[in-house]
Amino acid sequence: MTRIFIPLDSVAVALGADEVAEKLKAQDGVEVVRNGSRGMLWLEPLVEVETAKGRIAYGPVTGADVGSLLAAGFLEGADHALCLGLTEEIDFLKKQERLTFARCGVTDPLCLKDYKAHGDLSGLRKALALEPQDIAEEVMTSGLRGRGGAAFPAGIKWKTVLGATATQKYIVCNADEGDSGTFADRMIMEGDPYLLIEGMIIAGLGTGASKGFVYLRSEYPVAKAVFSEALENAYADGLLGDNILGSGKAFDLELFMGAGAYICGEETSLLDSLEGKRGQVRAKPPLPALEGLNGKPTLVHNVISLCAVPTILAEGGAFYKDYGMGRSTGTMPFQLAGNIKHGGLVEKAFGVSLRELVEGFGGGTRSGRAIKTAQVGGPLGAYIPPALMDTPMDYESFAKIGAGVGHGGIVLYDDTADMAAQAKYAFDFCAHESCGKCTPCRIGAVRGSEVMAKVIAGTDVHGNLELIDDLCEVMTDGSLCAMGGMTPIPVMSAIKHFPDDFLKGDKE
Amino acid sequence: MREGLEVTDAKAQNVGAMDALIAKYVGVQGGLMRALLALQEADGYIDASALPKLAAAFNLTKAEVKGVISFYDDFARAPKGEHVLRLCQAEACQAVGARELTQHACERADVAMGDTRMDGRITIEPVYCLGLCANGPAAMVDGKLKAAVGEADIDALLDAWEHEA
Numbered sequence: 001m002t003r004i005f006i007p008l009d010s011v012a013v014a015l016g017a018d019e020v021a022e023k024l025k026a027q028d029g030v031e032v033v034r035n036g037s038r039g040m041l042w043l044e045p046l047v048e049v050e051t052a053k054g055r056i057a058y059g060p061v062t063g064a065d066v067g068s069l070l071a072a073g074f075l076e077g078a079d080h081a082l083c084l085g086l087t088e089e090i091d092f093l094k095k096q097e098r099l100t101f102a103r104c105g106v107t108d109p110l111c112l113k114d115y116k117a118h119g120d121l122s123g124l125r126k127a128l129a130l131e132p133q134d135i136a137e138e139v140m141t142s143g144l145r146g147r148g149g150a151a152f153p154a155g156i157k158w159k160t161v162l163g164a165t166a167t168q169k170y171i172v173c174n175a176d177e178g179d180s181g182t183f184a185d186r187m188i189m190e191g192d193p194y195l196l197i198e199g200m201i202i203a204g205l206g207t208g209a210s211k212g213f214v215y216l217r218s219e220y221p222v223a224k225a226v227f228s229e230a231l232e233n234a235y236a237d238g239l240l241g242d243n244i245l246g247s248g249k250a251f252d253l254e255l256f257m258g259a260g261a262y263i264c265g266e267e268t269s270l271l272d273s274l275e276g277k278r279g280q281v282r283a284k285p286p287l288p289a290l291e292g293l294n295g296k297p298t299l300v301h302n303v304i305s306l307c308a309v310p311t312i313l314a315e316g317g318a319f320y321k322d323y324g325m326g327r328s329t330g331t332m333p334f335q336l337a338g339n340i341k342h343g344g345l346v347e348k349a350f351g352v353s354l355r356e357l358v359e360g361f362g363g364g365t366r367s368g369r370a371i372k373t374a375q376v377g378g379p380l381g382a383y384i385p386p387a388l389m390d391t392p393m394d395y396e397s398f399a400k401i402g403a404g405v406g407h408g409g410i411v412l413y414d415d416t417a418d419m420a421a422q423a424k425y426a427f428d429f430c431a432h433e434s435c436g437k438c439t440p441c442r443i444g445a446v447r448g449s450e451v452m453a454k455v456i457a458g459t460d461v462h463g464n465l466e467l468i469d470d471l472c473e474v475m476t477d478g479s480l481c482a483m484g485g486m487t488p489i490p491v492m493s494a495i496k497h498f499p500d501d502f503l504k505g506d507k508e
Numbered sequence: 509m510r511e512g513l514e515v516t517d518a519k520a521q522n523v524g525a526m527d528a529l530i531a532k533y534v535g536v537q538g539g540l541m542r543a544l545l546a547l548q549e550a551d552g553y554i555d556a557s558a559l560p561k562l563a564a565a566f567n568l569t570k571a572e573v574k575g576v577i578s579f580y581d582d583f584a585r586a587p588k589g590e591h592v593l594r595l596c597q598a599e600a601c602q603a604v605g606a607r608e609l610t611q612h613a614c615e616r617a618d619v620a621m622g623d624t625r626m627d628g629r630i631t632i633e634p635v636y637c638l639g640l641c642a643n644g645p646a647a648m649v650d651g652k653l654k655a656a657v658g659e660a661d662i663d664a665l666l667d668a669w670e671h672e673a
């Protein structure tokens with residue numbers, strides 16, 4: 001039997017992996033494993049063949065290539081135009097520091113036996129032997145900060161939830177991943193779903209919560225299917241339920257689907273949605289950690305934050321803290337997207353420079369043209385010019401240049417990008433996604449788009465840019481949440497770094 | 509992946525199964541959202557006849573139910589076309605020509621973005637990120653993910669839709 005790995009990841013599927021899998025399944029002596037993606041997304045569908053020397057990669061492979069691959073003897077790992085050599089030796093992968101994504105693409109994501117063979121649930125096993133305070137303390141020691149965007153210290157949140165007394169507490173996983181240019185949550189839920197389940201159980205043990213929900217966006221049908229099946233398997237195995245691994249401790253976990261609203265990624269909006277309501281943002285306080293889902297203490301975390309937890313428990317908070325720099329500890333799965341030659345997922349310790357990511361790993365633009373800018377941290381993130389790309393990717397260094405790391409998404413643009421159009425889009429997106437609760441955001445975004453249209457048309461450019469400046473100040477200071485409060489960041493960074501794009505319509 | 513993972517409540521309104529479907533979600537976490545998602549999945553939209561039933565089941569006013577439906581992009585209040593093409597409009601896809609691709613698709617299909625063509629055959633809708641941002645432009649074609657979509661792919665797709673019986 002030759003084992004062949006063909007990803008079930010959304011990207012691979014969207015590029016024809018299912019057809020490749022069907023064709024290879026029909027071969028005698030072939031066992032097809034649908035794995036997660038290795039994150040070298042420009043090479044998808046990336047097919048791997050298990051050989052005595054190790055796993056050999058071929059890609060990108062389409063259904064039409066299967067015949068010539070078989071003829072060349074790729075089942076024995078033979079050479080072929082699409083052969084990339086040993087997977088683990090590919091530079092893009094070799095240069096990474098994978099903690100969270102260590103298993104992604106390596107194992108069969110739905111096989112619990114395989115999951116246990118790679119790590120043995122040792123994070124959870126350790127947690128089961130600890131007191132809740134000690135679990136929360138370990139997370140505190142790691143220095144882990146929220147990977148969803150706000151970068152709040154996780155340990156403090158855990159201790160707040162643990163300290164609250166209530167008949168019911170909840171763990172809510174934020175898998176709404178609405179930021180353009182991000183797909184780390186999706187990849188790990190498709191490629192290593194038990195990691196998230198393990199992380200959530202540990203979070204339950206560390207805070208005294210016996211029930212969890214994963215709020216997943218509807219735009220991720222593959223993640224939905226994979227994670228649903230993983231949940232079933234986890235229950236069947238006794239990993240979830242009344243008696244976790246025979247410990248007598250309980251944790252229940254459910255998947256909850258969103259319905260296409262970006263604002264539901266904001267944690268309080270998400271909680272309202274999870275209560276079956278409109279996803280309106282709630283005023284804070286009260287903090288969700290004290291009054292969250294159904295008014296009960298709730299730990300809300302991003303997928304990647306929760307997926308860091310098993311490593312932190314298994315290896316110790318101090319081990320995790322050794323990665324990164326300053327107060328940005330651990331690793332971050334950066335996501336290279338947009339007009340990029342080698343797009344994909346790069347997990348590195350904080351501190352790698354933006355340039356190393358987009359040029360070193362990413363290979364520059366896909367079009368081959370000059371880089372104009374990278375937007376970092378999603379639709380509410382800053383547009384960064386090449387001159388600032390030596391900035392290390394960590395929370396503090398990015399704050400110093402008026403930017404944020406956010407969820408680690410990096411969208412690259414070539415020199416054909418028009419920054420005035422991008423600035424207008426930022427307002428349009430805010431207008432479309434605003435929950436409508438506060439005026440600076442609800443009205444401001446619409447006005448901003450109108451005024452930007454005038455700038456683009458060349459009408460009183462200077463006067464209108466001043467108006468934009470005022471408006472952005474009002475939105476920054478007066479919005480209830482970061483939707484309205486941070487929309488000025490892409491707008492103002494575009495104006496600041498690329499003034500010519502805004503002045504070109506100027507007729508005076 | 510195993511098939512038939514989820515039992516869908518196919519064609520809830522057609523077979524008069526709406527009451528049963530809604531009843532399933534009363535008393536569960538986020539029941540109204542779940543009921544709406546199930547109705548949307550079963551029928552492709554939320555029929556107006558569901559409003560009073562949902563209001564009664566969840567102890568809300570009809571206006572409140574409407575408020576929830578209108579908040580979420582996924583809930584449609586009228587049937588869509590036989591085929592639905594969702595084109596990603598978000599930044600990473602913009603950076604590789606999503607705007608131009610969208611214009612091409614709309615012209616070629618003769619339908620405005622967000623609309624269903626008069627003959628009810630084709631709907632083109634915006635979607636804000638499918639998580640295929642390293643491989644854009646991205647699209648969802650009748651529920652299936654597509655990456656690196658070019659004008660030729662759109663043409664082939666639309667031709668196939670125009671020519672089917």
Ligand SMILES: Cc1cc2nc3c(=O)[nH]c(=O)nc-3n(C[C@H](O)[C@H](O)[C@H](O)COP(=O)(O)O)c2cc1C
Pocket residue numbers: 145146147148149150151152174175176177178179262263264265266267268300301302303305306481482483
């Ligand atoms: C408009 C808006 C959208 C957001 N979208 C997401 C999201 O998609 N995923 C996410 O994890 N956090 C998102 N957040 C951040 C959450 O509000 C919250 O900080 C996070 O889920 C907490 O988890 P963490 O501590 O693990 O980061 C968003 C915030 C805002 C203001």
Ligand code: SF4
Pocket residue numbers: 263281433434435436437438439441442479480481482483484485
């Ligand atoms: S800033 Fe916008 S999204 Fe946030 S609460 Fe106000 S209206 Fe809602």
Ligand code: FES
Pocket residue numbers: 180181182596597598599600601602636637638639640641644645646
């Ligand atoms: S921006 Fe188009 S798929 Fe993410």
